Structures are given as C-alpha cells and as structure tokens.
Amino acid sequence: MEIFSIDGAKIHAIDTGPRNAQLAILIHGWSSSSFAMSPLIPLLSRRFRCIAVDLPGYGESPPLRERATIGRYAQIIGRLITGLSEHPAVLVGHSMGGMISATLALQIPQLVDRMVLLCPTISGRLSFWINTFVSPITMLERFPLFSRLLALLEPSMLYVTDSLMKPASFAERSAISEADYLRLRADARRPGQGRVRAECFVAMRNQDLSGRLRELETPALVIWGAEDNTVPLRDAGVIADEWRSADLRIVPKAGHWPHFETPDVTLRYIASYLGLPSIVGEPDILVQPAEVTTQITEFLANSQIGSGLSLAQRTRLAAHLERRRYPPGTLVDRTNQESTDLYLVQEGSLEVWSPPLEGDPDSQRLLMTVVAGQITGEMSLLDGGRRSADLRAGEDGVTILALRRERLRALAEDDPALGNAVLWNIATALALRLRLANWQQQGLVRQLQALRQ
Numbered sequence: 001m002e003i004f005s006i007d008g009a010k011i012h013a014i015d016t017g018p019r020n021a022q023l024a025i026l027i028h029g030w031s032s033s034s035f036a037m038s039p040l041i042p043l044l045s046r047r048f049r050c051i052a053v054d055l056p057g058y059g060e061s062p063p064l065r066e067r068a069t070i071g072r073y074a075q076i077i078g079r080l081i082t083g084l085s086e087h088p089a090v091l092v093g094h095s096m097g098g099m100i101s102a103t104l105a106l107q108i109p110q111l112v113d114r115m116v117l118l119c120p121t122i123s124g125r126l127s128f129w130i131n132t133f134v135s136p137i138t139m140l141e142r143f144p145l146f147s148r149l150l151a152l153l154e155p156s157m158l159y160v161t162d163s164l165m166k167p168a169s170f171a172e173r174s175a176i177s178e179a180d181y182l183r184l185r186a187d188a189r190r191p192g193q194g195r196v197r198a199e200c201f202v203a204m205r206n207q208d209l210s211g212r213l214r215e216l217e218t219p220a221l222v223i224w225g226a227e228d229n230t231v232p233l234r235d236a237g238v239i240a241d242e243w244r245s246a247d248l249r250i251v252p253k254a255g256h257w258p259h260f261e262t263p264d265v266t267l268r269y270i271a272s273y274l275g276l277p278s279i280v281g282e283p284d285i286l287v288q289p290a291e292v293t294t295q296i297t298e299f300l301a302n303s304q305i306g307s308g309l310s311l312a313q314r315t316r317l318a319a320h321l322e323r324r325r326y327p328p329g330t331l332v333d334r335t336n337q338e339s340t341d342l343y344l345v346q347e348g349s350l351e352v353w354s355p356p357l358e359g360d361p362d363s364q365r366l367l368m369t370v371v372a373g374q375i376t377g378e379m380s381l382l383d384g385g386r387r388s389a390d391l392r393a394g395e396d397g398v399t400i401l402a403l404r405r406e407r408l409r410a411l412a413e414d415d416p417a418l419g420n421a422v423l424w425n426i427a428t429a430l431a432l433r434l435r436l437a438n439w440q441q442q443g444l445v446r447q448l449q450a451l452r453q
Contacts, residue, residue, distance in 0.1 A: 001060060002051075006079045012060035014038075014052040017045035022113070022291065023085045024048035025077055029095025029121075030200050031188040033059030036094055039259045043267055047276055048090060051080065055097075057196030059187070068199040070096075070207040074104040081111050087291070088113040090274070095231060095256065096121050096200060098222075102209055105218040113294065114315065115220035116270055119228050119256050122213070122235035124204040171227035171255040180260050213242035219312045220246045221273040223266055225254030247273065247312040247415075272414045275319020293318045296346070296401060303373040304429040305344055305403075305422060313418045320411055321401040326393040332400070333377070333391040340405035342381040342426070345370050349394030352376060369394065378426050381405050 002015040014034050017024075024044050026037035034052040044050050055073055057063035064072065077100060081089045088111050093101035098120020105112040169184075170176060220243070224236050239246050249269055254261040270276070275293055296318035300306030306314050321344070326332055333339060335355040343350060350370040357363035367389060370376045380387060384405060412419025 001054075004080060004083070006076050006083070009056050009064060009076060010062055011056065011076065011080065012054040014041065014050070016041060017047075017049040019049060021047060021049045022087060023081060023089035024050045025081065025089050025091050026050060026052035027077065027091065027093040027097030027100050028053070028055065028058065029093075029097050029119075030204070031058075031193070031197055032094070032184070033187045033190075035059075035183055035187060036257075037092065037097075037259075039263050040092060040267070040270065043271060043276060044092065044274075047274070049084075051084070053077070053080070055100075057193060057200075058190075063193075063196050068196050069203045070099055070103050071107075073100045074107060077101075078104055078108050078111050090114050090116070092116045092118075093120060094118040094259070096204055098122075099124070099204060099207060099209065102213070102216065102220075103207065105216055106209075106212060109216075109218055112218050114274075115218060116273065117220055117222045118259060118266075119224050119231050120222065120235070121204050121231050122208075122238050123210050124206065124208045125235075126204070126231060168229045169256045171225060171253050171261055173253045174255060174257075174261040175253070176257060176260045184257070184260070210238050211242070213239060213246075214244075216243055217245060217311075219315045221269065221312075222246050222248045223258055223269055224248070224250050225256055225258045225261065226250050226252050227255045230256040245311045247316065268414060272411065273316050273319065275316075292323055296321055296323070299346055299401075303344055304375050305342075305425050307425050307428075309418070309421055313415075313421065316415060316418060317411070317422060320407040321403055323399065323401055325399045326397060328393055328395050328397045330393040330397075331390065332393060332398070333387050335388065335390050336386045338384075338386055339377065339380045340384050341377055342375055342403045342408075343370075343377045343391070344375045344401040344403070345372050346399045346401050347372060348396045348398035350376060350398045350400060351392045351394050353390040353392060355389065364390065375426065375429050378430050381408065381426075 001012045004011045004013060012034075026034070026040060026044070028034055028036040034054050037052045041050050041052060054061040056076065057068055066072070077091070090113050091101040091104065093099070093115065095118070098115075098117035099122065101112070101115050101117060102120065102122075105115065170181075222236070222239055222243075224233060226233070233250070236248060236250065239248055251258045251262050251265055254266075258266045293315070297311070297314045300309065300314040300318055306317065309317065323346070332343075332350065333341075349372075352367045352370065353364045354367055355364070376391065377387070379385065381403065382405075408419070408422065411422070
C-alpha cells in the first residue's frame with residue numbers, strides 16, 4: 001500500500017494502473033475499507049491510475065485528530081487529486097463514498113470529471129432496519145468502555161449480528177462469495193473504529209444532499225441494488241428528480257453491494273459508461289485516453305449522431321467512438337471493402353468518390369463531401385455490407401470518429417434508451433441524405449427534359 005500525507009493525515013491507499021493516466025479515486029463507504037472497491041480495480045486500472053483509499057479512521061489509515069465529517073473527507077480527496085494530477089479525476093464512490101464524491105463535485109466541480117456511484121447515501125436517512133437495529137449500537141460505540149464490552153461479547157454474538165446485518169446489506173439471492181462476505185464483515189467489525197463509525201453515522205445525517213443535486217453538472221453513472229436495505233431506494237428517487245446528468249441503473253438480485261453480488265452486470269455498466277472493454281474482452285481493444293472521450297462528448301452535441309442526447313448519454317456514446325486521423329488525399333475506405341464502421345467527421349472533410357469504371361481512376365467523380373458533424377457509412381454499419389464508394393480525406397485531411405457495429409449493439413443492449421436515440425439519429429440523417437439525392441435527381445431529370453424541348 002502507498003501512504004499519502006494530506007494536511008497531516010496519513011492516507012493508506014492501493015495505487016495501481018498507468019502512472020501518467022487520468023486519476024480514478026475509489027472511495028469506500030461506512031464501516032469499510034479500500035477492499036470494498038477491489039472488484040472494480042482490475043477493470044478501471046486498464047485506463048486509469050486507480051487510488052483506492054482507506055479513509056481516515058478506516059482500514060489502515062489512522063483517524064483524524066478532529067471529528068470526521070463528510071465535508072472534511074471531501075476536502076482530503078480534493079487535496080489528494082490536486083497533489084497527484086493537474087487534471088480532473090473520475091470519482092468512484094460506494095455508499096458514504098458516494099456522498100463524499102457528490103459533495104466534492106458540489107464544492108469544487110473543476111476537480112471532478114465524471115463519477116460512478118454505487119448505492120450512494122444522498123439524504124443521510126438510512127433504512128428503518130439500520131436505524132432500528134444498528135444505529136443504537138453505533139452510537140454507544142463512541143464510548144470506550146462500551147466499545148470494549150462489545151468487543152468481548154462479539155465472539156458469542158456473531159450469529160446475532162450476522163442475522164441483523166445480512167438482510168440490511170445483501171439481497172436474498174445475493175451471489176457474493178463466502179470469502180468476500182467474511183472480509184467485508186471483518187472490516188465492519190475492525191476494532192478501534194467505534195468512534196469514527198459513530199461520527200460518520202452522524203455526519204451522513206447532517207449532510208442531506210436533497211435539493212442540492214440540481215446544482216450538479218458533473219455527469220455520473222449511479223448503480224443501485226434493487227434490494228438495498230441500507231441506503232433505501234427512496235434516495236434513488238431524489239437522484240431521478242434532481243440530477244439531470246445522472247444515468248440511474250437499478251440492478252436486480254443485488255442489495256447494498258452490487259459490485260460483489262452481481263459483478264457481471266455492474267462491471268458491464270461501468271465499462272460501457274467509461275468506454276472500457278470488459279475484463280473478459282479482447283486485450284487489444286483500443287482504450288483511448290479519458291481526455292479524448294471528454295473532447296468527443298463536447299463535440300457530439302452539435303453532430304448528427306449526438307443530436308438531442310443528454311450529457312450523460314453523450315458521455316457514454318463518446319466512450320465507444322474511436323478517433324482516427326488521415327492526411328489529405330488518404331484513401332480511408334475502398335469500394336467493395338467489407339466494413340461495419342460508421343464514420344462521424346470531427347475535423348476537416350471526408351470525400352465520397354464514385355467507383356472507378358473498368359479500373360480507370362480518372363473516371364471517378366466526387367459525389368459528395370462530408371463535413372464536421374456529419375456521418376457516412378451508416379448502411380455498412382446497419383447491414384454489414386460492402387462499401388459502395390471510395391472514401392478519401394479532404395484537402396485539409398480529416399479526423400473521424402468511428403463507431404463499430406458490435407459497439408453499437410453492446411451499447412443498445414446495456415442502454416436501450418440511448419441505443420434507440422442513436423439509431424433514430426442515424427435514420428434521420430439517412431432520410432435527409434436520401435431526400436437530397438432525390439431532389440438532385442429530379443433536378444437533373446428536369447434539365448434533361450428542358451434540353452429535349
């Protein structure tokens with residue numbers, strides 16, 4: 001583990017991934033540690049420098065000298081980001097870690113590029129189960145004598161505490177492994193953390209974000225277990241009402257730990273959102289830098305394929321587009337070549353040339369020029385057929401964004417609303433092109449008729 005010194009606090013953290021990549025700060029929840037984020041690290045470290053922290057007072061990190069608050073934790077994460085990078089970071093927060101992430105995005109939005117939040121605490125009002133059975137014990141843990149008494153009694157009370165905590169944390173059909181469950185349980189019972197657990201419980205109650213999410217412009221993917229009995233789904237309703245740039249997903253057969261209980265679907269959602277190949281995917285799939293994805297997101301707002309999409313939708317789509325650059329006159333695609341790529345011109349122009357007659361290149365003529373924001377190749381993407389024309393970079397070269405057919409299919413499967421919107425935009429662009437072609441053909445017919453008269 002690495003140790004970072006921030007304002008006098010010693011922060012223990014797992015530090016993995018490319019050193020020069022964009023930061024992804026992984027923030028665990030209440031009564032937990034960096035282990036709580038471990039299922040996400042192999043995926044995220046393919047693109048990001050992942051820092052999975054032990055918050056002060058949890059895991060291996062010593063507690064703060066002052067009282068723990070959500071705002072103080074957010075400040076520490078902000079200082080960690082500025083100390084390691086000159087660029088905004090991706091925040092990945094679970095439970096209380098989600099509240100810390102959203103708080104930092106509200107305080108200093110310039111530090112936060114995007115967020116992935118798993119069952120985040122929003123209102124600070126936890127479930128009836130937690131408030132009834134867990135809260136009283138947590139409040140008593142503040143007192144050293146009672147905390148020591150609980151530690152003495154705990155071995156004989158394991159069955160009772162498990163009976164209380166399992167329904168609060170995990171779905172009835174949870175697929176969490178026994179080893180992971182035992183490790184998470186051990187973190188929740190780590191000795192010497194009674195004071196910080198009690199302080200954080202109060203801190204979450206005092207950090208109600210309801211009514212403030214409207215101020216957030218930071219895009220986020222929010223994943224919630226359908227059977228979460230720790231942070232109730234009523235908080236998801238607050239997100240749905242207030243946070244316009246949040247992409248909210250409810251996962252069946254998951255409780256408060258979807259990344260442990262339903263890892264396949266959870267990792268698929270995260271990979272799709274951040275433009276990452278899945279762990280079982282091909283190792284040579286392009287993973288473009290995150291700053292490129294951000295630039296593409298902004299560009300999509302004024303493009304044929306991104307028309308009408310929300311910021312969250314454009315962010316997700318951008319992560320699936322592959323940027324390619326060609327110098328002037330370069331042959332990008334050839335007639336009769338098999339292809340399933342749609343091209344969106346980002347800079348420069350892409351020329352569409354008729355096929356050569358009997359192999360004579362001088363017989364080719366320019367059919368149309370595709371400029372920034374326009375698409376071409378939609379038929380190849382839809383039917384997987386052969387190219388019907390040559391595509392060449394224009395006189396100033398061209399930068400294109402390629403969308404592969406398999407990427408669009410995966411996107412439509414993971415996000416039907418976005419997939420439908422993209423297909424609708426493609427169909428609209430194709431219809432406009434066909435109408436223009438018909439109008440031009442009718443004009444040619446009229447000219448021929450005029451010549452005959």
